Structures are given as C-alpha cells and as structure tokens.
Amino acid sequence: MTIEIQPLRILQDNYTFLLIDNSNNQAAIIDPGSAGPVIDALKSKNMPLSHILLTHHHYDHSGGVKELKQLYPQAKVAIHQADAGRLKDACDLKLSEGDLIDFGTASIKVLHLPCHTRGHVAFQIEESLFTGDTLFNAGCGKFFEGTATEMLKNLQRLKTLPKTTQIYCGHEYTVENLEHAFQADPSNTMLNERFHQAKVAQAQSSTLVPSLLAIELATNQFLRLDDITLQKQLKTDNELDTLIALYWIFYRETPAR
C-alpha cells in the first residue's frame, strides 16, 4: 500500500479520513465534518492538502470544507453532481459513477451508491473502500432519498468486491448496530464475539475502523439478506422484504419499497 490512511474521530460519532501519499508529499481528506482536527493533523505532518472528497452533502461530513478551503485554496472539493447543488460551499469536481481521481501515485475510483442521498458515493482506493453513510460496521445508513430497491442494489454491488477490502465507514455505530442485529437474529453466534470486541474498543475509545469486507459478510445482516436463518427469523422469503424488515428493527421506520 502506498497511501497511508489515518482515521480521525470528530463531532459526536463521525469519522474523517486523512489520506497521505508520502512519496509525493500530499494529503487528501474524506468527509471533514469539522476542520480543526484535520488542520492539526496536516500541520503536524507539514503537508499541503490536494483534495477534499465528500461521500455526500450532509453537514456532518462537509462542515469543515469552508475553513479548510480558506487555509488550502488549492485543494479540490469533489462531490457527486447530484449532491453538489446542496453543498453549502463551491465544488471543483462534480463526480459521476466510475470517475477516477488522481491522487499522487494512486487513483481513487468513484462508486455511485444513491439512496442515503441522491448523490452518495463510495471512494475506492487500492484495497480500501470509504463507504460514508451507506455501509456501517454491522449496519447500513438511512434511506433518506431512495428506496429499499436502490439500497439493495448498492449492497449487492458491495458484496462483489474483494473480501480483503478494508471498509472505512462514516460513523461509529458498531455497538448499537450489533444490538439491533441480535434482535433480528439471536441465533447468530458470530455476532457475540464481534459485540464483545466492540464493547472493549468503545470503552477504550479506540477506533473500530477499518473493518474487513469478510467480517461484514459474516456479521453485517444487510449483506446477508439471502441468509435463510435470518429470513426465517424475520418471516420473509426474499432479499427485498428482508431488507425492509431489518430496516424496521434498526430504525423503526418502513422505507419506500
């Protein structure tokens, strides 16, 4: 891996991620919900910022853009075209599915995953995937601007990525998500081990990212919608209905189909 990734905990429970290319002495930031911790990290490394990458327009992922742009005017703000108009700040790169963003020696691929917002994207760089508010550790984001059918398509797509992919999500919800997961399927013993690890990490306030896609495939029920035991527990017989039933357990709302 040529790009170093440094997760920073910000706001209540958000993660922002500093990407560092030491060979080219440049840095990028993903989802800076606040600027202070990002500026501190950049100053300690004495590195300029070349990109500000946003998975979507929500303020807890973009609230630091203005201040960062003032300090690093050369940094390019990138967001999907469907979310660009709703960002409070100007953007330099309007993204589309499949775009490649050059960052030092690496290139960052854009995966359009509409549902949490119309323009939600994930960023794929080398063996890492930044999933914003689409996929969380053991959970899935809210369907604010999309249907269950759209999210199902996103989830099915993420399942096809290499199992060794490191998953960096936008919020630290691991413990809460696993509590919901127990409710959905108390028979899944694999959840136990993950729950205890997460509790220990939470008590030490350490970061629980990255997760591994292989671990999500084993314990994230939103990636296990075809699991017969889960379907039995939820009294469903297909992935879409299982997703809708699971969403109810996690969020107490029934999403649009």
Ligand SMILES: [Zn+2]
């Ligand atoms: Zn969001």
Ligand SMILES: [Zn+2]
């Ligand atoms: Zn968020």
